[in-house]
Amino acid sequence: MVIKIVEMIVSPILAFVIGVFFLGLSRKIMARIHRRYGPPITQPIIDMIKLFYQKSVSHGILFDLGVVLSLTGSVVVILFIPFGGMCPLSGSGGLLAILYLMLLAPLGMALSGGEGANPNISIGISRKFILSLGYEVPFLFVILAIMTHYKTISIVEIVRAQQGLHWSIFSLPLLLSAIAYFIILPAILGIRPFDIVSAPQEIASGPMVEYGGKYLAFASIDHALHLFIGIALFVDLFLGGAREPITFFIKMLVVFIIGLFINAVFPRFRIEQAIKFLWKWPTFFAFLGLIVALVVR
């Protein structure tokens, strides 16, 4: 019982540290790809400290509560994800709970933005939900294929079934699912080439237009946690999780850096291009994976 409570406190903090480290690393690697020196790796923390000391303006109660709701959603999802043998809420829910709770973060952002009454926010929110419509379909197929293959909804069971190099990426139906998940990963994280939600050059960072000071700090913490969730889910579902946190972290780092190269090189999709792409290739691979998983079973 005590261990569970300690895990509940430690795992979000660990997720935050890893997410912030990834943010800093991404800025550094991106700079090196652009052939510049780049900021120090601690720059996201410096930015957050500055933002917390800046004065901020509120636009109403829901404006504050939406930020809190979106942050809470991310923290709760983290409690469901096994991280190197550590999973505080392993007994309950599993993949289905994650599937539902992952929608809380965009919902909170939308509620908060609705109070801001800025046209850029409404454009950003509508883009966010269109994009979710794009990636939720292949994501659901991926989850269904995994659940059919392992005949369970518990993510801990799935990780246990993959022990000893029986990674699900090595079996045929789930290789297709892994490809699909890797393609939609930037869409889930809202980064390039799918950063149409917060496109700073088009709609001035979308739902975050009215955020300043603490709100922006919370939004960047939320982004860091989201980065952790997306990649940790990939490692748990396809790369066999890990017994100890260090191995898990190394696996996450590999996935993150491969994803970052795609992120650094490709430009942004337009909205309808993004939907067309998401409903074509990832959906095709995910659907094929689901069919094969059903037949092989």
Add this chain to the structure above:
Amino acid sequence: MDRGKISKWLKYPEKMGHKYSLWAIYFATGCGIMEIPPVLTSRWDAERFGVLPAATPRQANLFLITGYVSVKTLRPIVRTYELMREPKYTVGFGSCPINGGMYWDSYNTIKRVDKYIPIDGWIAGCMPRPESIFIAVTKLWMMIDKGAATGYIRYRENYRYYRENQERILGKLDWPPLYPEKMGEDNG
């Protein structure tokens, strides 16, 4: 650079944060904006100093006034400045915001911007080289360290003066005063 000094971070987290994370809203008032893209991208790489382009005034804390200020652009400049959150720093970029520059006898340019919004530092030149932006940023670091970059405090204290100057040029302003308590000191 003392970015790595832990003791200083623990002692003055506020100052250090504001120093090493300047997010610039570069409002394109004039020709000076041409010098900003090379500063931010690979050639001069301002990100290693923590200077980033911010998407909106709400997120920014550094305001670069790039080039001449015409009467028409003064209104958006004032609005942008008032939208930014405190503490905020302004830098006049080029000769024109200082004293009119080559437009010293023009009928529709503002000759001295610091009558309308407070300016923390100036970069002289027509055009200043991108390196001078870095000199300005390091100067601004020194000023923040000593607590001398107090433009936003001056704006709050002397709000009535600034607002009257703005209204003299722009006519009646169609937004309420930012610090209403500073407006009616004489009457009250």
